[in-house]
Amino acid sequence: MNRVTLLPVALLTLVTAFAQSQLPPIPADAQKTARSVRPEAIESHMRYLADDKLAGRKPGTQGYELAAQYVEKQFNVFGLQPAGQKGTFRQKVPLRRAQVVEEASSLVLAQGGREQKLTYGKNFILTPNFGQATSDVAAPVVFVGFGVSAPELDYDDYKGIDVRGKIVACFNGAPASFPSNQRAYAGSAKAEVAAAHGAVGLLTFSLPTDVSARIESNAPRNRQAIYRWTDAQGQAHRTFPQLKVVALLGDSTARFIFTGAGKTFEEARLAANKNQPQAFPLTISVRAHTQTDLSDGLVGENIVGLLPGSDPTLKNEYVVYVSHLDHLGITRPIKSASTPGDSINNGAHDNASGVAINLEAARLFTSLPKASRRSILFVAVTGEEMGLLGSDYFASNPTVPKDKIVANLCLDMPFFFHPLLDIVPYGSEHSSMKAAVDAAAQFVGVAIAKDPIPEQAVFMRSDHFSFVRQGIPAIYIKSGSTTGDDRNGTKLNLAWRATIYHTPQDDMNQPFDWSAAAKHVQLQFLIGYLTAQSNDRPVWNTNDFFGTKFSSLSDTKQN
Structure with a gap:
């Protein structure tokens, strides 16, 4: 009886070991860098970007300009090079209303x-x-x-x-x-x-x-x-x-x-x-x-920073990080016991959080003893709330050669109101980037979960899809539903969307879990790092729906 019952366990162990052996290894320097993440830096970035003085960061306003200047300042502190237009960090996005x-x-x-x-x-x-x-x-x-x-x-x-x-x-x-x-x-x-x-x-x-x-x-x-x-x-x-x-x-x-x-x-x-x-x-x-x-005349601006790669050949290829800097600005005052008469849509979670996490990921990249082999672009985009306009403009008119962009990582409202125990990596099922996602998740100690809210069509609702349209494999990570206690993460998420999303209540007075936010930084950093280090650029899976429909740049070879 013991031999019969132990055989499946042994087989499972072998299968698990084999699966893990297929994951790209994470070098010691990258592991050490990932562990140096600073939760307090994420909070600091968010507090500035979600402050009332930025008035909701609507494109074309002084509040958005202050947010843009803040991101530029951080890029300079980290040592990123301007990669916008005319030697600046800015890329103008002409808009028609x-x-x-x-x-x-x-x-x-x-x-x-x-x-x-x-x-x-x-x-x-x-x-x-x-x-x-x-x-x-x-x-x-x-x-x-x-x-x-x-x-x-x-x-x-x-x-x-x-x-x-x-x-x-x-x-x-x-x-x-x-x-x-x-x-x-x-x-x-x-x-x-x-x-x-x-x-x-x-x-x-x-x-x-x-x-x-x-x-x-x-x-x-x-x-x-x-x-x-x-x-x-x-x-x-x-x-x-x-x-x-x-x-x-x-x-x-x-x-x-x-x-x-x-x-x-x-x-x-x-x-x-x-x-x-x-x-x-x-x-x-x-x-x-x-x-x-x-009417024409409104001009949005993307903020683009570059960390050049270290490989003589691969440095001419790019992994692009994107998060939207804009929000809704000032709207009608709301009636709320906690914020009576508040009309400023601070956009703390949507999406000061994504910008802050990508900024900290940028710092990790610049603190590596040796730069990644491929170059890394960090782009804070405008006009997401208007229909993914800034990212679509950049993906269609990049400030680097389009055919040299190999991958995109997006972050928008990752949802860190509880411990991060599992993630939903939207897009990983479509390309060879899944291996980097799985390796990063294993290192961070989070499980991979299925989409708990498929009816929300999350895969198309943020800036990564602008890159998918250009045939570029992309990953967009959100928190899963596991909380470690009796709360249901999906119910928390849906309740937040029903009551806080796109209202002035999305401010810094929310119960953010900064340790969970730090794990999001580690995931962003490691997925991008592994992608930048690989000899091969990411490819769409064979006969993948999106790879077949949009890919003019990438092979559709099976991962």
Whole structure:
């Protein structure tokens, strides 16, 4: 009996030892450097960046300028070289502001010779047109399921239907059968896909169960001005000017447009819930007029510092650390017992924390006896809260050769309100960077956990995804759910998002765990260090969804 029961244990020991042997070793100097992390430095950086005098660090304000100057000062103290434009730490990010002029815009449904004018804010909300101030279109409407075209996932709502010159209508979201990250991407790419298929407009609406995506839930946010960065020719990026109308419909309006169609709204909903591709013409046409107030002139700034590598060849390649420096600025005062009348969105956790942790990681790199083989770039980016604008601009227009950027590490709201016992390394399942992540986690003493909140689409919600779009493997680490006591980390996270996130209560009066923050520094440092030391640059896994879709720089060799 003993021999029978001991065999699996021995086998498990061998498997574990083999797995550990495949991890890249961490040199003694790097281990010593990682252990020299200073929790008090993280707190000090955060206290400055989240101070009221910075007024929420909104791009274009004096508060953001003070934050930028602080980061520049730290870069100078650490001995980083300016790697922005014209010999400075700064990279200018030209931005265009666009807001729908609601009273001058309209959307009319036409069916059987009868027209129905819809009410703005109740029946529909328009997306501004970045290409022209006045946009008009009149076209028939075709329903295209989720509006997703992903043949690589054996799903295509556009298969077998011609939508050229037509307006497409679709549910928000993507098939539940997709893996979480792929589902998040597919759900975000509807305009791009519609434009690629020749559509001239896009109407989206929510499944009845998706209450959080309805007009009623999002009207204030969706009616605000939005921004995009512009190139040297003045073209706004991540926009699709061929779509003459992009609108979100209310639930009752969405149901109405199926009147007389081949399927009812309910039948379409059931097919969507079964992950069935679908497309058919509706009996309505839409006439839309979008009036947009456009303005240029706001210029954000990324702050870029360089630590040159030590290898004669590999120093010409770069590992890029990124964290967003901006936040929301000053908004309406909140009613709170702890902060009555406070209107400053200090952004302590979002994202003074990420900047502070990356600053301390930068200090660790500069304290190594010998610089890493590859060069390291530290970038504090602007405009994340406006839609990942600063990171997208940098990843699209880097201040070093784009094809020499081998990897990205991002940090944004890592969540250190309890001991760090496990982590969720978003992106590690997509590339060979997983080995560095696993080695760093083993050294720090944290477990690797699965995404506890896949419905939050975290993989696409911060600045690392700007690098993924450029074919660059990226890692974004968040705390896991294990707390070491009877608290549930996921519940704490969701409660924080529901009550503190993007409010003036995100200040320094929160129960931050500085030891956990220090572990985040060690992880950031070691993952980047191991990546910078490796003979081989990171590669996407074979046939990886994101590697296949975006990679023009990297081999897709299996790790």
